[in-house]
Structure formats: structure tokens, C-alpha cells
Amino acid sequence: MSAATIPPVEMPQSWTLPYRAKVGMVSLIIAESAIFTIFVVAYLFYLGKSISGPTPKEVLETPIFFTICLLSSSLTIHFAGRSLERNHRGAFLGLWALTILLGGLFLIGTGMEWHRLIYQHGLTISTNLFGTTYYSLVGLHAFHVTAGLIMLTIVLLFALAGKVQQDQFRRVDTLALYWHFVDAVWVVVFTVVYIVGR
Amino acid sequence: MSSNAITIPALQVQEKPWVDRLHEWVTTVDHKRLGILYIVYALTFLLFGGFEALIIRIQLMHSHSNFVSPQVFNRMFTMHGTTMIFFVAMPVLFGFANYMVPLMIGARDMAFPRLNAFSFWLMAFGGLLLYFSFLGGSGLYGAGNAPDVGWWAYAPLTARAFSPGHSSDYWTLALLVSGFGSIGTAINIIATVLCMRCPGMKLTRMPLFAWLNLVMSGMVLITLTPLSAAQIMLLIDRYLGGHFFDAQAGGSAVLWMHFFWIFGHPEVYILIIPSFAFMSEIVPVFSRKPIFGYPVMVAATVCIAFVSMSVWAHHMFTVGMSSYANSFFAITSMMVGIPTGIKIFNWIGTMWGGQIEFKTAMLFAIGFLFQFLIAGLTGIMLATAPFDWQLTLSYFVIAHFHYVIVGGILFALFGAFYYWYPKITGRMLSERLGKWHFWLFLIGFHVCFDVMHIPGLLGMPRRIYTYEPNRGWDTLNLIVSIGAFIQGIAILIFVWNLVSSYFNGAEAGNDPWDAWTLEWSTTSPPPAYNFATLPVVASRRPLWDLKHPEDPDSLYE
Amino acid sequence: MALADPPGTNIFAPQSTPAKSILDLSIFVLSITGIIFVVVFTLLVYSISKFHATAAGAKREPAQVYGSTQIELAWTIIPVLIVVVLFLATARSIHAIQDAPEPPGAIDVTAIGHQYWWEFRYPKLGIITANELHIPLSDPNHPTPTFLQLLSADTDHSFWIPELAGKTDLIPNHPNRMWMDPHRTGIFLGQCAQYCGTQHAKMLLRVSVDSPEDFAAWVRTQQQPAGRNSSATAGRQVFEHTACINCHTVSGTPADGRFGPDLTHLMSRATIASGAAENTPANLRLWIQDPDAIKPGSLMPAMKLSDADLDAVVNYMETLH
Numbered sequence A: 001m002s003a004a005t006i007p008p009v010e011m012p013q014s015w016t017l018p019y020r021a022k023v024g025m026v027s028l029i030i031a032e033s034a035i036f037t038i039f040v041v042a043y044l045f046y047l048g049k050s051i052s053g054p055t056p057k058e059v060l061e062t063p064i065f066f067t068i069c070l071l072s073s074s075l076t077i078h079f080a081g082r083s084l085e086r087n088h089r090g091a092f093l094g095l096w097a098l099t100i101l102l103g104g105l106f107l108i109g110t111g112m113e114w115h116r117l118i119y120q121h122g123l124t125i126s127t128n129l130f131g132t133t134y135y136s137l138v139g140l141h142a143f144h145v146t147a148g149l150i151m152l153t154i155v156l157l158f159a160l161a162g163k164v165q166q167d168q169f170r171r172v173d174t175l176a177l178y179w180h181f182v183d184a185v186w187v188v189v190f191t192v193v194y195i196v197g198r
Numbered sequence B: 001m002s003s004n005a006i007t008i009p010a011l012q013v014q015e016k017p018w019v020d021r022l023h024e025w026v027t028t029v030d031h032k033r034l035g036i037l038y039i040v041y042a043l044t045f046l047l048f049g050g051f052e053a054l055i056i057r058i059q060l061m062h063s064h065s066n067f068v069s070p071q072v073f074n075r076m077f078t079m080h081g082t083t084m085i086f087f088v089a090m091p092v093l094f095g096f097a098n099y100m101v102p103l104m105i106g107a108r109d110m111a112f113p114r115l116n117a118f119s120f121w122l123m124a125f126g127g128l129l130l131y132f133s134f135l136g137g138s139g140l141y142g143a144g145n146a147p148d149v150g151w152w153a154y155a156p157l158t159a160r161a162f163s164p165g166h167s168s169d170y171w172t173l174a175l176l177v178s179g180f181g182s183i184g185t186a187i188n189i190i191a192t193v194l195c196m197r198c199p200g201m202k203l204t205r206m207p208l209f210a211w212l213n214l215v216m217s218g219m220v221l222i223t224l225t226p227l228s229a230a231q232i233m234l235l236i237d238r239y240l241g242g243h244f245f246d247a248q249a250g251g252s253a254v255l256w257m258h259f260f261w262i263f264g265h266p267e268v269y270i271l272i273i274p275s276f277a278f279m280s281e282i283v284p285v286f287s288r289k290p291i292f293g294y295p296v297m298v299a300a301t302v303c304i305a306f307v308s309m310s311v312w313a314h315h316m317f318t319v320g321m322s323s324y325a326n327s328f329f330a331i332t333s334m335m336v337g338i339p340t341g342i343k344i345f346n347w348i349g350t351m352w353g354g355q356i357e358f359k360t361a362m363l364f365a366i367g368f369l370f371q372f373l374i375a376g377l378t379g380i381m382l383a384t385a386p387f388d389w390q391l392t393l394s395y396f397v398i399a400h401f402h403y404v405i406v407g408g409i410l411f412a413l414f415g416a417f418y419y420w421y422p423k424i425t426g427r428m429l430s431e432r433l434g435k436w437h438f439w440l441f442l443i444g445f446h447v448c449f450d451v452m453h454i455p456g457l458l459g460m461p462r463r464i465y466t467y468e469p470n471r472g473w474d475t476l477n478l479i480v481s482i483g484a485f486i487q488g489i490a491i492l493i494f495v496w497n498l499v500s501s502y503f504n505g506a507e508a509g510n511d512p513w514d515a516w517t518l519e520w521s522t523t524s525p526p527p528a529y530n531f532a533t534l535p536v537v538a539s540r541r542p543l544w545d546l547k548h549p550e551d552p553d554s555l556y557e
Numbered sequence C: 001m002a003l004a005d006p007p008g009t010n011i012f013a014p015q016s017t018p019a020k021s022i023l024d025l026s027i028f029v030l031s032i033t034g035i036i037f038v039v040v041f042t043l044l045v046y047s048i049s050k051f052h053a054t055a056a057g058a059k060r061e062p063a064q065v066y067g068s069t070q071i072e073l074a075w076t077i078i079p080v081l082i083v084v085v086l087f088l089a090t091a092r093s094i095h096a097i098q099d100a101p102e103p104p105g106a107i108d109v110t111a112i113g114h115q116y117w118w119e120f121r122y123p124k125l126g127i128i129t130a131n132e133l134h135i136p137l138s139d140p141n142h143p144t145p146t147f148l149q150l151l152s153a154d155t156d157h158s159f160w161i162p163e164l165a166g167k168t169d170l171i172p173n174h175p176n177r178m179w180m181d182p183h184r185t186g187i188f189l190g191q192c193a194q195y196c197g198t199q200h201a202k203m204l205l206r207v208s209v210d211s212p213e214d215f216a217a218w219v220r221t222q223q224q225p226a227g228r229n230s231s232a233t234a235g236r237q238v239f240e241h242t243a244c245i246n247c248h249t250v251s252g253t254p255a256d257g258r259f260g261p262d263l264t265h266l267m268s269r270a271t272i273a274s275g276a277a278e279n280t281p282a283n284l285r286l287w288i289q290d291p292d293a294i295k296p297g298s299l300m301p302a303m304k305l306s307d308a309d310l311d312a313v314v315n316y317m318e319t320l321h
């Protein structure tokens, strides 16, 4: 049988709904924030509770440069989106690639720090509570940076293949939203680990 | 809308060979089929979880029973609890949300159909992982053993020292995986409700069903994730030698308790809110009146969601928190009673002055009201911390939450089955079997769980595989067990009703209950695209407006 | 309410101050919730019996009512008031029980939870015993309450004697505190309430409340080292040359293990294996031969002794008064 139709109500003159992808991404970010919150709480809760050394004070060095890299990548990705909106393909490609570069630098930074901690200070995830909480918190963030970089790279490849059109800037912005989140989380992690934690 | 692109040939399914049909079901991204998959999956696990419950009940029938070994018993209650919460309640509620939300808001599918399928299969995989532990718990070559740490898996029981082998790992991974599935579904429901509503469907005109599932999804985002985080920490402890919950290295067992219950308590509201959603659709239709105090119902739900995130430590009154912390969590727990009460009163207000039709669906709804009232009040008793020092970890708690979960959620759920089965299959469920199902389950439920309070008051702890004869618990436990079996029979009747009615139930037609929400405006079962023409609505009860052009709701809202 | 014959585990038969004040609060809460139940229940029954569909009414829809602000307000405010009352009563009783100061005459006991048995230490009196806690009667005029410090050697446990006090958990490296002041002498039963592993069910608990004199006498005997009885030297030989001593202590002998219960005064206890069996020679023999026969999953291994050695050891155990 055919679907009954609803009474001929006159169409509301303006009927606009939020952009799906954006709502989805915001929800995801909320969920992720909760995960990070728990890890941050654990880190703070166990501050100074380690039974054996090394302690944060002894071994941690503030990664100013790499932090600047990551945070500035938020700007570059933002302007990348704007350039695409204005259909400046070249600018978009450049800024986008720059974003990936900066993100990559940050990962290298983390890698170097971990190498130093493991081989110079013998601090591993199983050494003490500090090791456990530090590597899992910073590691969780690094994992998100990596995931972000992979997605950014995919977009870059599409762009190079000329598949990213002007009208897709909203999708690109959705991805940018995730990247901003990753940066924001770093601000928190940085404060907790390198400022409060010492 | 991009979702127009996705259409499944739902109507020619019959002629195809079964392989193709199976392939279609496995690869489907249609919200209706995924909804059905969720529901069938959950019903299967209800049988498993119930089966485990029956083993528990046989063992406890009399003191010093040797029906199963302590090890097996401990696995049974762990698997029973985990199965019922994560692989029965969650999926079945998600199933109905998946199926109904798009129909009720006049959409053609969920916002992210592929994510929807992905989420379902994650959850399905989680369940399989959990049950694979029966075989692989000690490694494929060892004897099987399921997790036996209880559904809270309190540290340090889950540490390698106390839980060798892999059973706890299966438990952790199963919950982690299905947890990600649930988060995916929650994101999907939120995006669907916010971005896919048909023209005229303002938030203030959405059916309560959609509203409550929106709130529930929001809670999933914020409160399921702490569990995932804790599970990750547990894995780090077990595999990378971390010390999060390792007392020897200064780690804290209490931290796990907090993390678990920060999830665990909101979880129970995540389960009850969709049941409230069922109630809010069934009660009005069978009372022939609009829901009483729609805005208040929405507000109350949001209140419950917020307050319920600050009550978790009422599960931890005995772990030695300060008297201030105990008082705080006592008052917040009691406060939840206020908005919850408002909902109960509004349902009564809806029935008041109506023309109540006692169809099976409505019978279950009324059962819900009675039992949820009592369960809530025992909850208040538990919330008064000192009283809880006596009641906690005893069978009184078991009775409390089975009263809410079985007497509440399960009853509302059965109501939902009788109410929407016609829409989903195109055929009516047998009212005769329905009445049998209802009365048997009602009797079984009360014989089982009313009596269960008393052993608790007489000092019987939970999670014990046997007890001493001189405690005066024997007779009571025997009665409880009998009740459990009566419930079992009732559920088998229900399953039989589902199956037989599918083949020879009466034709349902579009709108068997003369109801008012959009899902009843399309065919039963709905076509893959849901609506031939996207509906446009002017009130909360579009079909009422259609049937009563002389005084449509739009005049009163 | 006394469905269980004494000694019972009925929370409605309190025999000490904490349990009593909990019961008072419980009665109060029960009556308030009872009233709420009656009211709402009546409303429900009335509405479903009064407003069921009638053949006549079935034709046309009932009056469509959408809500009412006054009513909503009413059934919001009344519950708020009830909650306030409930909370005040609760907070008062939490404070009274939890923050009670420790009087000078109090007895200190350190209770340590093990899988699956209880260790009790009296630091001031220099006593270590297991599974059966002895505490003095506390006369309200000059009270001698017992204050327990709760520790755990492995997993979580929970100390629960329903008729003396509510539960408090024993959690590794998270010391807890509880107290009780029994008002009558006798045996009080309870058991571990927090799931702690395979034999959580048989981690039973006996508290013997003694008159001050009896308690003093008990303390004196417990403070003695193990009696040396020449009739059991054979058994002692076996005991001291088997792994027993790695896990058990018998004061004044080489046996100083701490993994298992202290056996110095084993015969002063009515039960073995934390209440799993009565302390009879037969049970002792069975236990030592194969603990799993009495308590499957307990952490004491079967020691595979020859029958002769077994009898000797049991004989020796019998001398540990």
C-alpha cells in the first residue's frame, strides 16, 4: 500500500539545519575530551606518588620549540581552509603541506624526548607511576597527532590529484576542527606535565 | 540529502537465494535493518545471560549446593552481568533508537549510515570476543575459562597476579571494542536528531522518543569514554607493566573504582532513559491523550542526565571516603529522585482522564510504573549512606537493581516490542500469547525479586557461590529461584510469539494503534526510503492533525 | 523480623551503637518511602481503574489535556522538601557514626584481609590470631569500644557483622577504620562482603563478645607462647620439617610463616579455615590432607603427608591450646 501523506501543512519558509559532519566531529571531540580528562586526572592524582625515581623534576625538559610548531600548525590549517574557500588552490596546498610538516616536527620532538628519557634516564612505562602516567598521557596525545597527520596526508594527496574542490571547504574545515582539538589538548597536557607537574 | 543515494531493495528481498539475502544483511547500511540486527543480536544474548542467571539460581537454591564449582559460579555472575548490561540492554535500546528515530523525525536514514553499520559490527564483535573467552581464556591450548572478576572488575583482582591467563583481557577488549561501537552510534543519533529533521520538526515538536535518545546519546559520549580510558589503563597495566592500579608500586585500587563508577552510574541512566522514551510513546497512545507536560518531561530528562553524573560514589560508601564526601553523594543521589518522580507523575497525569486500552503493550507500561516506583524507593534507601553500609554488597542491592532493570527496563522493552513489532514486520504480535507472556513474567518477576530483598536484610552477601545452612536463607533462595524459572518460561513464550507471529500474525496495516507520530504514516514495514514524500509537520502529533483537522494540536502549542 | 535463629546476621537486631543508629535512620527512611509508596500507588491504581476505555467512550477521543503549571510545581516542590528532610537525617547519622572520637579505654585491633581468611592483631596486647575476633563487652557508662584498623594483604575485602556495625572495606594500601561497642556478650556472625576471589563465599567471620573477665582471661592465654607437650613431639618434628612453617607461625618454634593463619593457639578457635569447618580432629585431618575437600580454591596446598605423619601433625595441632 502507498505511504499516506501528511496534511498539506505549508512549508516553513526558512528551514536550515546544522551541518552534519560538523555536528559529528564536535560530538567526537566531546567524547575524546572525556577520555583525555580521565588520563589527566590519573596523571595529577599520581603526581609525587611514585615509590622510586626518576621524578619529573629530574628528567623532564620543556619542549618549547615543538610546542610552538604544533600550535602554529593550527593557524596554518585555518588559513588553508580560508584559501580553499576563496579558491586559491596554490595557497591551500602550501599551507596544508606546511601544517603536515609542523605536525611531523612535533612528533619527531616527542620521539626525541622519549628516546632521551628511555636511554639516558632509564625511564620506561613500567619504571614507576610517573613513567606509567607520563607515557600513557603523552602517548595518547601523540597517537591523536599521528591519526590527524594520516588524515591530513590523505587530503593532501587528493589535493595534489586536483580532487579537492572549492565547494568542499566545509569538509576540510571539519578536519581542521579535529586538528585544532589536538592542539588544544596539547595545551592542557603541556600545562599539566611540564608546568604543574614539576 | 546524500542519504537518498543509499537505498536497499528491501521489497524484492524474498525472491533472492539465501546467500544474497545474507550478503545484503551483512553489508546493509539501512538504519532499519541495522536496528533489527541490533535487536535480534540483543535477544540472543538475553537468552545466554538468562541461561547464566538460571545456573546461578540453581546453585543458590539451597545451602552447600554443589551444582557448580566456585570457579564456574564466579564466571557465571561475571558473564551474566557483563552480558546483560553491555550486550543485551545497550544493543536492544540502540536497536530501537536506530529504527525509530529517523522515522519519527521524518528522515530517510541516519546521518552517517556507514558509521552506523561500523558501530553495530564493532558491538557484535565485542560480544563474540567476550564469549570466545570460554574457549580461549587460558590461551587456545589451555582449558577455557571466562572472566571471573565481577562486572566491575575491581582492581587488584584484575592484576596479572590474581587473574592469570587471558580471561580478564577478553573482558577488557570486549568492553573496549563494544564501547567504541556505542560511541559511534551515539554520535550518529545526535547528528541525526540535530541535522536530519523534516521541515517543521522543530526541537520543541520532536517526539519525546527522539528527545530522550538525544539526551541518552549525549550521556554516552561523556560517560562511556571514561570506561574506555580505564580499560586502556588496565591493558597498559597487564601488558606493558604499568602501575595504574598496582598497589605494590603505589597505584590505587580506589582510583579504578572511581573511574568505573563515573561510567557505571550514568550507564544505568543511559539504560533507563530510552525505556522512559518507550513509556512516553506508549502511555499517551493507549490513554488516547497527549503526553502530559511535554516541556517538563524534556527538562526533567536533562536534569536527570546532569545530576546523574555527580552521584557515582554512592556505589562506594564503604571504601572509606570522608564523611563530607559521603554526605555529598548521598544528597546528589536523592536529588535524582525529584526529576524522576516528575516523570512518573506526568505519566500518571497522561493516563488521568484518558480512555486507557489495556493492550499488552500498555499492560507492560503499567507494570513498569509500579515496579519502577518501588525500585526507585529502594534506591533512595541505598542512597542514605549509613543504611547503605548495611545494605551494600548484599542481595538487597541485587534486588534493587533487578527491580529497576528487569521490572523497569525489561518491562518497558517488552511494551516497545508489542507496540512497534507491527510497524517493523507488518504483522501484529498475538495478544493471547502476549497476555500469557505478561502475566507469567509479572508473577515470575515478583516471586523472584520481591523475595530477594529479604536475604539481603538478613545479611546474605552477593557473589557467594554457597552459604551456610544455619543462616535462615534457604527457603527464601528457593522461592527466588522458582521465580527465575517462571520468568524463563515467560521469555520463551515471548520468543515463540515473535517467531510465530512473524509468519502468521494478523496484517498490521500502516497504523494499527491509531497513533500520532510519523512512523505510523508510512507503510509497515516501511520502504527503504521510509517516506515517499518527505513529511512536513506543524505540531508534535502530525497524525492527530491529519485525523482531526477540526482542532489540530498546532492550535495549542 | 528475627527469621534467623541466634546467632544471627539480621540487620534489624542491632547489638551495638553503630548498628543501632543505622537502624533508627533506616526505620525513618523506610517510613518516609513507605508513605510515598502508598500515595503514588493509590494514584496509579485509581487512574487505571477509573479511566479504562468504555464501549461508549471508545467512539470519541477523551478531552485532550496538554499539562498544567500549578500541578507540575506541586509535584516538584513536595519531593524537594522530602529530599531535604531525608538528607539532614542522613548527614547527621553519617557524622555520628563515622567521625566518632576514640575514647581512652578503647581496644585497638588491626584486621588484615587475606584470600580467604582474616588476620587479627592486637598491637597494644601483642596478640596475633585469625578468623575469630574476641572483643570485650562495652558497658555504656564507661565504654570500651573496639576500634578496627582495616588493611588488606591482597585484594579488596569487606568486614561485615550485621548486628554490630555496617560494612567497611579492606583495601590494599588504603587503610580504613571502623568501630563497634557490643551491648551483649555472645557469638556474632558475619562474613567477607566484598568479592575477593574464588573462596569469597567461605571467608566467614566470627566475633566473640566476652565479659571483661573472660576477655582478660582470653588475652592472657593468647599471650603465652605455644604449649610444649611431649606427647606430640613426633608431630612437631613433621610440622617443622615440612613447608608448613613457611606459611604458618607457632610462636616459640621455628615456624614463623605469615602467609597463613597463626596456629599458636589453634585449639582456642571453634572453627578452621575461617569458618569453613568446625575445629574437630577429623576436620583438621581432612583439611591438612586436602584443603580443597573443605574449601576448593583456598590458597593452602595439599601437603601430601603419609598417613602416619598426618596423624602425628593433627595430634600436634591438638596440643596448640
Ligand code: HEA
Residues within 6 Å of the ligand: B268, B269, B271, B272, B314, B315, B316, B317, B333, B334, B336, B337, B338, B340, B341, B342, B344, B372, B373, B375, B376, B377, B378, B379, B380, B382, B383, B384, B388, B391, B392, B393, B397, B400, B401, B404, B405, B408, B409, C036, C040, C078, C079, C080, C082, C083
Ligand atoms: C536502570 C537502572 C537503575 C536506575 C534507574 C537506578 C535508580 C537509582 N538507584 Fe540504583 N543501581 C542500579 C541501577 C539503577 N538504579 C544498578 C545496576 C546498581 C548496582 C550495580 C552493582 O552494584 O552491580 C545500582 C545500585 C545503586 C546504589 C549502590 C548500592 C550499593 O552497591 O551500595 C545506590 C545507592 O545510592 C542506588 C541508588 C539509586 C537511586 C537513588 C536511584 C534513583 O534514580 C531512583 C529515583 C526514583 C524514585 C525515587 C522513585 C520515583 C520518585 C518519586 C515517586 C518522587 C518522590 C520520591 C522522593 C522525593 C524520594 N543504586
Ligand code: HEA
Residues within 6 Å of the ligand: B046, B047, B048, B049, B050, B051, B053, B054, B056, B057, B077, B078, B080, B081, B082, B084, B085, B088, B089, B150, B151, B152, B398, B402, B405, B406, B410, B448, B462, B463, B464, B484, B485, B487, B488, B489, B491, B492
Ligand atoms: C540487563 C540486566 C540484567 C537482567 C535482565 C538480569 C536478569 C536476571 N538476573 Fe541479573 N544481574 C545483572 C543484570 C541483569 N540481570 C547484573 C549487572 C548483575 C551483577 C553481576 C555482578 O555481580 O558482577 C546481576 C547479578 C545477578 C545475581 C547475583 C549473582 C551474585 O551476586 O552471586 C542474580 C542472582 O539471583 C541474578 C539473577 C537474575 C535473574 C533471575 C534474572 C532474570 O530476570 C532472567 C530472566 C531471563 C531468563 C531466565 C532467560 C530465559 C531464557 C531461557 C530459559 C532459555 C535459555 C536457553 C538458551 C540460552 C538456549 N542476577
Ligand code: CUA
Residues within 6 Å of the ligand: C113, C114, C116, C156, C157, C158, C192, C193, C194, C195, C196, C197, C199, C200, C201, C203
Ligand atoms: Cu574476602 Cu570476599
Ligand SMILES: [Cu+2]
Residues within 6 Å of the ligand: B264, B265, B268, B312, B314, B315
Ligand atoms: Cu548508581
